Amino acid sequence: MMASIEEIQNQIVEDFSFLPQWEERYAYLIELGQKLQPLPDEKRMDENLVRGCQSTVWLHRECQDGRVYLQSDSDSLIVKGLAALLLDVFSGQPAEAVLKADLTFFDETGLNRHLSSQRANGLMAMIDEIKTFAAECAAGEV
Amino acid sequence: MTLNIDKIRSDFPILKSSVNGKPLVYLDNAATTQKPQTVIDAITQYYTKYNSNIHRGTHHLSNLATEAHEAARKTIQTYINAQSSHEVIFTRGTTEAINLVAYAFGEAYVNAGDEVIVTEMDHHSNFVPWQMMCERRRAHFRVIPFDANGDLKLDVFANLLNDRTRIVAFNHVSNSLGTINPAREIIRMAHEAGAAVLVDAAQSVQHIDHDVQALDADFYAFSGHKIYGPTGIGILYGKESWLEAMPPYQGGGEMIDLVSIDKTTYNKLPFKYEAGTPNIVGPIGLAAAIDYLNTMDYDEIMAHEDETLEYAREQLLGIDGLTLYGNSNHRTSILAFNIEGIHHYDLGTLLDTQGVAVRTGHHCTQPIMTALGIEGTVRASLALYNNRSDIDALVAGIHHVKKMLGK
Numbered sequence: 173m174m175a176s177i178e179e180i181q182n183q184i185v186e187d188f189s190f191l192p193q194w195e196e197r198y199a200y201l202i203e204l205g206q207k208l209q210p211l212p213d214e215k216r217m218d219e220n221l222v223r224g225c226q227s228t229v230w231l232h233r234e235c236q237d238g239r240v241y242l243q244s245d246s247d248s249l250i251v252k253g254l255a256a257l258l259l260d261v262f263s264g265q266p267a268e269a270v271l272k273a274d275l276t277f278f279d280e281t282g283l284n285r286h287l288s289s290q291r292a293n294g295l296m297a298m299i300d301e302i303k304t305f306a307a308e309c310a311a312g313e314v
Numbered sequence: 315m316t317l318n319i320d321k322i323r324s325d326f327p328i329l330k331s332s333v334n335g336k337p338l339v340y341l342d343n344a345a346t347t348q349k350p351q352t353v354i355d356a357i358t359q360y361y362t363k364y365n366s367n368i369h370r371g372t373h374h375l376s377n378l379a380t381e382a383h384e385a386a387r388k389t390i391q392t393y394i395n396a397q398s399s400h401e402v403i404f405t406r407g408t409t410e411a412i413n414l415v416a417y418a419f420g421e422a423y424v425n426a427g428d429e430v431i432v433t434e435m436d437h438h439s440n441f442v443p444w445q446m447m448c449e450r451r452r453a454h455f456r457v458i459p460f461d462a463n464g465d466l467k468l469d470v471f472a473n474l475l476n477d478r479t480r481i482v483a484f485n486h487v488s489n490s491l492g493t494i495n496p497a498r499e500i501i502r503m504a505h506e507a508g509a510a511v512l513v514d515a516a517q518s519v520q521h522i523d524h525d526v527q528a529l530d531a532d533f534y535a536f537s538g539h540k541i542y543g544p545t546g547i548g549i550l551y552g553k554e555s556w557l558e559a560m561p562p563y564q565g566g567g568e569m570i571d572l573v574s575i576d577k578t579t580y581n582k583l584p585f586k587y588e589a590g591t592p593n594i595v596g597p598i599g600l601a602a603a604i605d606y607l608n609t610m611d612y613d614e615i616m617a618h619e620d621e622t623l624e625y626a627r628e629q630l631l632g633i634d635g636l637t638l639y640g641n642s643n644h645r646t647s648i649l650a651f652n653i654e655g656i657h658h659y660d661l662g663t664l665l666d667t668q669g670v671a672v673r674t675g676h677h678c679t680q681p682i683m684t685a686l687g688i689e690g691t692v693r694a695s696l697a698l699y700n701n702r703s704d705i706d707a708l709v710a711g712i713h714h715v716k717k718m719l720g721k
């Protein structure tokens with residue numbers, strides 16, 4: 173069985189707790205970003221672009237049997253690492269659960285406070301897109 | 315006497331801070347500058363000793379506040395060498411000053427088929443208000459392009475000028491390229507064609523020539539917070555003849571003479587353009603910043619800033635894979651760059667972990683980024699208090715990030 177959103181978030185918080193220095197945390201994010209499967213060219217289309225980012229971010233969304241499946245990519249490795257965390261938490265989860273989920277790990281890891289601005293890195297926009305898509309998926313609209 | 319930069323640094327309390335356990339290296343001065351203690355003290359003094367509404371009080375504190383607020387206008391007048399202090403209008407910042415002119419000048423002088431010229435290197439604040447005005451007045455919006463070095467193409471400008479050109483607006487210094495535009499020449503050309511000129515001095519007033527009469531600018535706009543003063547105060551200088559002739563921008567208290575149901579008449583300059591209770595302390599803080607600068611020799615400030623800039627360019631150009639943007643021979647204070655294979659956002663974020671504050675992105679100049687064919691840059695920008703150690707920290711930081719990312 174797949175771990176729940178809450179369990180995954182707790183795991184992320186624990187992983188970060190082993191990395192006291194911010195530089196180590198970024199190095200970890202970058203590593204996560206580098207490991208993320210690159211998005212195939214045919215999914216790098218305008219409708220997958222997330223607005224409001226300093227970097228270019230793609231978010232590909234699919235809904236299957238009431239679950240949300242996500243792929244993402246970015247030209248910034250840090251943003252890609254953040255996207256990898258979001259995918260870890262949300263991709264493959266039931267749309268209902270994604271919709272209801274409280275995203276706590278950004279606060280608990282301190283990522284929230286530390287990242288220069290959510291508007292700049294587009295995290296907020298990504299989360300909004302994921303939530304909107306989850307609502308459509310749960311309602312059987314996609 | 316040469317400037318004592320260590321002493322100057324000690325005048326800015328924030329420069330003693332640490333960020334992420336490292337001493338702060340503040341290189342985001344084009345976004346906003348830090349404030350010397352004298353500015354902080356002037357603001358505190360105002361609130362602790364004589365806070366009061368101005369221009370209408372009958373009491374002691376109101377008189378003190380009015381006096382300080384109006385004395386500040388004189389200090390600013392002298393700094394930019396305006397002929398009269400009533401040509402100095404207080405605004406919220408450069409952006410509001412430009413919007414004021416775009417509105418009031420547009421209403422008075424721009425009609426369908428007329429033309430307005432800006433440049434491809436203008437900040438969105440000196441771009442969008444003119445676009446909006448052109449739409450409202452059904453005028454044509456024209457743009458002077460820049461060349462590979464980041465210099466304006468004055469031959470194109472000459473061809474754009476004609477008898478329908480009503481106003482030309484340009485930044486004296488580009489916040490993304492550091493180019494110092496040939497202001498006097500641009501203004502002369504515009505005037506010969508019968509057009510008025512607005513100079514966006516947000517990035518120049520603290521570094522270079524800021525004599526509005528020598529420039530012969532019709533309008534001149536800048537922000538207090540980029541010249542060591544507080545946020546929320548900006549200056550619009552306008553030649554008296556224009557300011558008298560244009561309609562007010564906003565209505566309300568302070569800007570009126572007589573109000574009746576049938577008709578309202580407006581106050582005299584500068585109050586005609588200052589509706590409502592103004593930012594009272596803002597000008598006081600800005601005047602304190604100018605008083606602080608006035609304790610130094612301008613030529614020495616410029617020489618120090620130039621020396622730091624050229625040192626920085628040399629050091630940065632020594633880094634493998636680094637591209638510097640903006641290579642005009644006339645330049646100041648801005649270092650915009652990218653490093654091959656590293657996203658500007660990643661570089662900026664990782665520099666921050668080392669205490670180095672820079673800015674990344676398009677810097678509110680998307681047309682420049684489009685012209686350069688890039689998404690954004692890292693931008694380090696200098697002020698009076700920056701020295702070679704700051705540049706060395708930046709360069710060491712970049713090497714560190716390169717190593718971390720295997721580039």
Ligand SMILES: Cc1ncc(COP(=O)(O)O)c(C=O)c1O
Binds near residue numbers: 406407408537678
């Ligand atoms: C050239 C230029 N013009 C205008 C502005 C806008 O200034 P403010 O945001 O203080 O109104 C800036 C600020 O970044 C600038 O660099």
